[in-house]
Amino acid sequence: MNIRRIATEEAFVTDEIFQEWKKAAGSRFAEPGFRILSDTIYGGDTPAAQVIYSKLTDLGAQRIAQMDADGIDFSILSIAAPGVQVSDAVTATQLAMNANDVLAEAVSRNPSRLAGLATVAPQFPKGAAKELERAAGSLGMKGFLINSHTKNEYLDDHKFLEIFEAAQALDMPFYLHPREPSPSLVGPMMDYGLYFAGWGFGVETGTHVMRLIMSGLFDRFPQLRVAIGHLGEGIPYFLDRIDNRYLLQVKIGATPKLNRLPSEYFRDNFIVTTSGMTSVPSLKLCIEVLGADRIMFAADYPFESAHEAVEFLDTADISEDDRKKIYTTNAESFFKLS
Numbered sequence: 422m423n424i425r426r427i428a429t430e431e432a433f434v435t436d437e438i439f440q441e442w443k444k445a446a447g448s449r450f451a452e453p454g455f456r457i458l459s460d461t462i463y464g465g466d467t468p469a470a471q472v473i474y475s476k477l478t479d480l481g482a483q484r485i486a487q488m489d490a491d492g493i494d495f496s497i498l499s500i501a502a503p504g505v506q507v508s509d510a511v512t513a514t515q516l517a518m519n520a521n522d523v524l525a526e527a528v529s530r531n532p533s534r535l536a537g538l539a540t541v542a543p544q545f546p547k548g549a550a551k552e553l554e555r556a557a558g559s560l561g562m563k564g565f566l567i568n569s570h571t572k573n574e575y576l577d578d579h580k581f582l583e584i585f586e587a588a589q590a591l592d593m594p595f596y597l598h599p600r601e602p603s604p605s606l607v608g609p610m611m612d613y614g615l616y617f618a619g620w621g622f623g624v625e626t627g628t629h630v631m632r633l634i635m636s637g638l639f640d641r642f643p644q645l646r647v648a649i650g651h652l653g654e655g656i657p658y659f660l661d662r663i664d665n666r667y668l669l670q671v672k673i674g675a676t677p678k679l680n681r682l683p684s685e686y687f688r689d690n691f692i693v694t695t696s697g698m699t700s701v702p703s704l705k706l707c708i709e710v711l712g713a714d715r716i717m718f719a720a721d722y723p724f725e726s727a728h729e730a731v732e733f734l735d736t737a738d739i740s741e742d743d744r745k746k747i748y749t750t751n752a753e754s755f756f757k758l759s
């Protein structure tokens with residue numbers, strides 16, 4: 422197929438962050454969701470964990486060869502969940518800066534194939550805002566990514582405002598990526614593997630998106646641009662009902678009135694990606710509800726098969742115009758790729 426495939430949610434990790442995860446998961450204060458994730462996916466010396474580790478830490482030949490094999494022309498790389506968000510503020514800030522240096526170096530070796538989103542540590546908002554300046558400037562990052570909650574806190578809290586202030590000032594897109602549900606949310610999802618990517622990650626991230634919208638963040642920063650994965654983390658399906666019940670909640674004084682309807686922020690400030698999703702009906706719902714201009718392709722390598730992601734979007738019965746927007750042009754303009 423003669424189309425440039427740009428994958429927008431592709432994961433990597435540095436060895437030092439991976440080691441930090443093992444330490445954090447082993448602590449008696451470990452968050453319950455993160456502890457299971459670590460035990461089952463990242464931890465131990467199982468062959469599966471070793472394969473994931475090797476793919477996540479490779480930013481060179483192995484990754485480019487896999488992109489070639491899968492038909493991915495360009496990958497936008499970002500830190501794997503939970504990134505630096507299980508560490509203390511000082512450690513997290515340092516780990517994030519080092520990860521950004523490693524990523525920028527990898528991108529500079531393959532600029533025609535790779536770009537990067539910066540990692541920041543929300544635990545130290547001032548440091549995160551400063552790192553965004555470095556990322557947008559000398560490091561040439563195309564945006565930044567945060568893995569949902571940080572130590573049970575969500576980004577609508579006022580203490581994080583300076584991160585978004587910097588993001589809007591620098592016009593740096595923000596990717597809100599899933600992770601396991603926060604300690605407050607994970608309780609009933611501790612059984613049956615519900616905390617994981619089939620359900621819990623979307624509940625966590627969709628809830629996070631709703632907190633950002635309902636807090637009035639986009640009245641304060643109307644130019645803020647946010648990407649979310651998994652075809653919108655369930656929100657496109659609920660969009661009308663969200664508006665409808667929001668109006669009732671405003672009427673009874675349960676939530677402050679925003680300048681616009683929740684769905685208007687979702688349509689204007691957000692863009693969704695196909696990461697982890699290979700359902701044509703779900704894709705069509707997003708095209709109908711949001712429009713093909715608000716959807717980008719993502720494979721979520723190495724957690725998902727990029728081959729399957731490509732097969733899905735190559736063969737979905739959508740118009741060739743829409744396919745080109747989703748594979749190529751939306752990502753080029755959203756991340757300002759030259």
Ligand code: MN
Nearest residue numbers: 430432696721
């Ligand atoms: Mn992902």
